[in-house]
Amino acid sequence: MFNISINTKMKNYLFSIYLLFSVPSALIAQQDSIMLDKIYEESLYRGEAYTNLHYLTKKIGHRIAGSAQAEEAVNWSKGLMEKLPFDRVYLQEVTVPYWDRGEKEVAKIVGSNESLAVLALGGSVATPKDGITAEVLEIENLSDLEKHGENVAGKIVFVNKPWDESIVETGVAYGLNSSQRSRGPSQAAKFGAVAYFFRSLSSSPDDAYPHTGGTGYTKGIDSIPAAAISAVSATKLSTTLKANPKLKVYFKQNSAWKGLVETHNVIAEWKGTDKPTDIITIGGHIDSWDVGEGAHDNGTGTMGTLDAMRTLMVLGYKPKHSIRLVFYMNEENGVQGAIKYGEEASQKKEHIVAAIESDAGGFAPRGFDIKASKEKVSWIQNNWKPLFEQKFWVSRFLEGSPGVDSGVWGRQFPNTIMFNFRPDPHRYFDLHHTEKDVFEAVDRRELQSGVAAIASLLYLLDQHMEEIQ
Amino acid sequence: MFNISINTKMKNYLFSIYLLFSVPSALIAQQDSIMLDKIYEESLYRGEAYTNLHYLTKKIGHRIAGSAQAEEAVNWSKGLMEKLPFDRVYLQEVTVPYWDRGEKEVAKIVGSNESLAVLALGGSVATPKDGITAEVLEIENLSDLEKHGENVAGKIVFVNKPWDESIVETGVAYGLNSSQRSRGPSQAAKFGAVAYFFRSLSSSPDDAYPHTGGTGYTKGIDSIPAAAISAVSATKLSTTLKANPKLKVYFKQNSAWKGLVETHNVIAEWKGTDKPTDIITIGGHIDSWDVGEGAHDNGTGTMGTLDAMRTLMVLGYKPKHSIRLVFYMNEENGVQGAIKYGEEASQKKEHIVAAIESDAGGFAPRGFDIKASKEKVSWIQNNWKPLFEQKFWVSRFLEGSPGVDSGVWGRQFPNTIMFNFRPDPHRYFDLHHTEKDVFEAVDRRELQSGVAAIASLLYLLDQHMEEIQ
Missing domain, CATH: 3.50.30.30 (Glucose Oxidase; domain 1)
Structure with a gap:
């Protein structure tokens, strides 16, 4: 049905998932639980975030906004997205100031x-x-x-x-x-x-x-x-x-500023079946500082959110809402990518109902900080946390701040529910913005477990967005 | 007051803690929260588990029961305990079969x-x-x-x-x-x-x-x-x-069995003020497999539980119940240490009210599995989890199995509430029982954060043991 390889085991899943989406609503919680099992199974066995991260960190390397490597990361990411059954993949022009060490x-x-x-x-x-x-x-x-x-x-x-x-x-x-x-x-x-x-x-x-x-x-x-x-x-x-x-x-x-450079956000859209004009934005920043390899900051966030979408696609899922993957440029020194994203979305009067950002590393997933009313956070705790907590060791669903990029464009979208992915915080600031932030500091199971948590949240949001209250 | 160095900052704490233990019961939850802050502060700034682990792994190395290194670890551990203000430190004789690769x-x-x-x-x-x-x-x-x-x-x-x-x-x-x-x-x-x-x-x-x-x-x-x-x-x-x-x-x-060897459990006792015959046992196994350095299995468990006790001691805490630290010998191939511990405790008709074991690695702490009635687990979730969850990222308090050693001696103590420390599970079985289980695979912050979690639980148990219902 679409342009990605599916093995035999997955074909069986596709059939069971077909059944899954045709049963009555009384079984929704059980359906969700079964879907989460499929997501974790796919991500932990066949996830591609780790191998993509290897390419990004080792073949492209660090990638400060405005550098040749940043643009290489943009084009390579676009190519990755084009291999998946998105409805549209495109670059959004962003002008950034380029600083050179x-x-x-x-x-x-x-x-x-x-x-x-x-x-x-x-x-x-x-x-x-x-x-x-x-x-x-x-x-x-x-x-x-x-x-x-x-x-x-x-x-x-x-x-x-x-x-x-x-x-x-x-x-x-x-x-x-x-x-x-x-x-x-x-x-x-x-x-x-x-x-x-x-x-x-x-x-x-x-x-x-x-x-x-x-x-x-x-x-x-x-x-x-x-x-x-x-x-x-x-x-x-x-x-x-x-x-x-x-x-x-x-x-x-x-070091010096070297003037302005034209570069890009990378965007991919997966059109929703029921509410195509209601958009869920997911992603993280593709640029990094100019040292190390930008592995945890933020190779894991970009490769992870992309792989979360691949996971739902390979499972045969069809989203109700449109899901838009955004790799923001220039989070580290100017946030121009997020500013541009917000301006365009605002001009077009887009209806962005929810956002997920990953920019805190690829360590073992702990949960999500949520920017929403206390009531909505409480609803999510009551309804979704039980699906994650015992089996998948993801239990942190607390009111909190969005990620930096979502926070910036979110100023123009005050009603958007925002989720900030929270991996374990112990090791992040040993590596952050240093020569040590390299591929070898990322553990495959931790990363793919996080991808599964993000894909699961994305699935739940798409399924139950309108029920959150 | 006791034989460990206390810096100036700690002296101020000691005074505030003195105040702490003299205020009325209405403030107990706040007292507990303040005490947990002190525990985390001590462990993350001045914890000694990591440096002790360095000695155990690099100077002694792996230590299969019956080997010269295992006995070296026994004697060195005893020396560590003797530097702290325990009331009694001793070796318990254990006969183990010695297997040589x-x-x-x-x-x-x-x-x-x-x-x-x-x-x-x-x-x-x-x-x-x-x-x-x-x-x-x-x-x-x-x-x-x-x-x-x-x-x-x-x-x-x-x-x-x-x-x-x-x-x-x-x-x-x-x-x-x-x-x-x-x-x-x-x-x-x-x-x-x-x-x-x-x-x-x-x-x-x-x-x-x-x-x-x-x-x-x-x-x-x-x-x-x-x-x-x-x-x-x-x-x-x-x-x-x-x-x-x-x-x-x-x-x-x-490889071959080489006959029986006389070796030891290492035990240290800290006498309780109110209920000295009610014992809380805490510890983990001191032996390891004969490859790698036995860092996560179980250097972190022994050095961690010892450091949890040191933390309470340095904070000037005086336990109500007697707290007994046990480093069990031979968990890996015979469990003779736990068997001996159970036999002696049973013969003496000891009253072991609770047990904490650490034998699942030194990764970021996630919580504790609890062997107790559903009601008691639920009480602990309601009363103690809130103290840990948001601030310290420790949120897993679920009914579950005790550790291997506690499980073995616990057959003779079916009413003892048992806590099995649960660090993050993602990386453990990449390292377990291999050449890779070395000091370098342990992160200091993760280890000391776990020490703080264990010390906090030990404190809460000692303070509120009789309230759990």
Whole structure:
């Protein structure tokens, strides 16, 4: 019936699923449970997210928006979608600012052989060509700048706020420190700092790798070069500063914005049978930072949501609502893909009833954060959680925030129910935005178990969207 | 107050905890929540399970019961316990049969260069000194032996039942196949087989490592040599057999039982203030298989339960009930440690009110299986799950089986409430009983998060044991 290979075992399923969709409503819960079994069986045995992720990470590699690799990922993804029985696969034009890291950054304590592991923050300007040599002012919070006043001028401001290791939900710990990354350089420059070092947002104090991430500059204030420094190097620098507060650090990087680049979101549509103009959007961002391989952030999210749709297709499912897969460009440094998606959908007055985003890694699936009224969240907990909890170890269905991309375009769609896929949070911020975020850090069973959870949610949403209340 | 180092931050806690235990009962739930915060903070910042695990795995290594390493682990563990303010630390004598693998096993397809990755099953006899060369009969289930009848004689029986990859709870998939490991050699020998190959109990079909595990022989039937064959080698052998059913395999191993050895359980007791004769037993097995480093099985269980107790101690907690930490010897091939523990406790008519066991790895904690009445499980779900679920991502409190050791001694204590710690199940059976079960496969945050979950449960049990109904 459609253009994908189906083995014999699957043919038997197709028949049983045909039966499944023709039985009376009293058996719906049992039908759902049987369908979830099929989904898990398909994903765990024959899932393709892991092998696709291998190609994305090893053949294409990291892919910052605007780079040649990002566009290669766009075209290759489009090709993957075209092999599946979508009704339409297309690119949506997105203009992104392209930032290039340039040569490897250099930082060292002057007069010693101590190298500091640093990585330019995304969006940072370069140092002067010959680098900067300056004293260092260590603070824990940006708010400490005030009290140092004139003492800041001419120095490298070094924000060394430790990660709160006690928080199991590592995303919360990330949130506690991340605003100092985005706002730090301009705050420090206001006081005359010449550069900005930011202790990496890593969940491990023993982490030798710097974690990059976006920063920005406030108009009217000098843009100063900014870099993340690894937890280990931050501790080393802090210790050395205690012994010698007048030490100087040499710092050089030549990152720069390189102008605007035309690139794309990748979109595939699977038309609904009953309500074709009611759209469920699913996806994640296809770009990554320019280090590592963008495996957990966000190769798993894109390859996972694509494989969730493949899973339903190969099971012979026909959606009631239209399901639209979106690979957003530029989540990491500008969110231009999500902005464009929202603008177009809004102009067309589209009816996006629900959204699922995956952008928190490919670890063992734990559940979904839900942006909806308390009543709706409660309905989902009562009706859907029992289908997942005991058998599939997915039990977290809590009110929460949408993913970054859905959150951005969702400003124009305030009534859309949004689901943010939540894999286990323990390991994510050891890898996030670093050289360590590679294919080898992804476990196949964990990834495909997550794909099954996402496909199951998508199925339930499509079947029961109108019942949620 | 006691013999462990306490930093300044902890001193502040001790005072707040002193206050905590002197407030009226209306605030109990809030007290519990605050105590759990302290426990997680201590474990995630200053937990010692991970560093102790490093010593156990790297300095002592694997430690099959009866080996010198197992006894080294016993004595080293006793030393660890003696550094903490237990009231009593002692060894309990256990006699175990010692099985030795001998030289590296050899298996190859005769006339080819194809080596097969095999590992003697624990308890297996040796092949004749010069090995066995025989044809191979591949079956999927032991029950297939009957229909092959006389055709079995003189052959190597090769049970190639694939792992059910669709089951998220991998322990269930393990259970579906494991009886063929324990009963297989004698069943095959009854039909005249000369050796037994068993497809490894691995959750990955791409696994190149064989997984060992215990087997046994039925009295009155010849004991034939038995080995696990890796999933990859099993598939290779199966494919080659299809092309050439008459192929012969050469197989040699010289494993053997080496008689009885006197060894020990390691036990530490922390006396209760209110009900010193009511005992909560906590622990896991200290032995491992003789490959890899016994990291997830069960270095994490022993070092984790010890660290859970250290956590409560360092927080200044004083238990109401006596808490007894037990490191059981010989869980892997004989369960003699648990048998001895049960016998002695039973002879002394001890009152063991509850038990916690950790023997399912050191992955992200998901919850506890509970052996208790439905009513009690339900009470625990209602009262304790909310303390863990949202903040600490621990949400699985289901009726279930105890761990192997508690299950064994628990036959004499049918009324003891038993908790079986459940970490995430996705990765365990990729590593279990193989060369891959090493320290590097353990993540510090996941392990210490599990320690905190166990310490929290232990605290709640001690505080509210008598309220469970």
